[in-house]
Amino acid sequence: MMDAETVGRGGRVRSVLRRWPTAVALALFVPDVVDGVPTDPGAAATFGEALPLLPLAYLVLAKWGRRWLTWPVVFAGVACVAALRAFDLMAPSTFLVGVALAVLVWSVVDGDLKRSGELRLQAVGVLVFGAFALAGLAIDVDLGRYVVAAGWLFHGVWDFVHLWRDKVVARSFAEWCGVVDVLVAVQLVFLI
Structure with missing residues (x-):
């Protein structure tokens, strides 16, 4: 028979395991934030180039x-962004916006955009x-950093709304x- 302390600990362990996405996100960012490691000033441009990937994933999945x-x-999108950066083929944001436009045109042509309120929301x-x-x-560059940070912060809110709604993405x-989006915004504002 298990005592109350064992059950309590097991409950806490299960609770932490259910929050694995938050734990992984924090593990990625907290060491730099705690250490106060400054981010490269070019990070705002890097994060700005990657920002269109977030809503594109939602659009494709909708x-x-x-x-x-x-x-x-998401992994395919990250791989595309990394390859575009590594081979300096084109700005990742240009590619991501192009893919988003293609999905939007496809959705208009096949009528999905008209039929699906969820798809229209993701288009917005x-x-x-x-x-x-x-x-x-x-x-x-200085003002752009804050605009990009605001985009990441608002996308974090978008994510939490979708978490609450339990729609479109896992x-x-x-x-x-x-969690990642909010931490990127904090990093852009306070650690550059």
């Missing part, structure tokens, strides 16, 4: 209607967060991405 593909879609997200990214990259991704 189009396909397959939440179980969340992590593969693509436009709003894409505007944050492009504005942040186009204006003065809950684990919405939780992980929400």
Whole structure:
């Protein structure tokens, strides 16, 4: 028979295991934040280039209607961004915005955009967060950093709303991405 302390500890362990996305996100960022490690001033541009990936993943998943593909879609997007940076083929934001436009045109042509309120919501997200990214990259570097940080922060809110709604993306991704987005925003504002 288990005593109350064992049951309590097991409950805490299960609770922590259910929050694995938050734990992974914190493990990625907290060491730099705690150490006060400054971020490279070019990080704002790097994060600005990557910001369109976030709403694009939501758009693609809303189009396909397959939440179980969340992590593969995100990993493929990250791999594309990394390859574009490594081979200096084009700005990742240009590629991501192009893919988003292609998905939007496809959705208009096949009528999905008209039929699906969820897809329309994600289309608005693509436009709003894409505007944050492009504005942040186009204006003065110092001001652009704050615009890009605001885009990441608002996308974190977007993630938590989707976590609460339990729609479009896997809950684990919405939780992980929400924490990462807020931490990126904090890093952009306070550690550059």
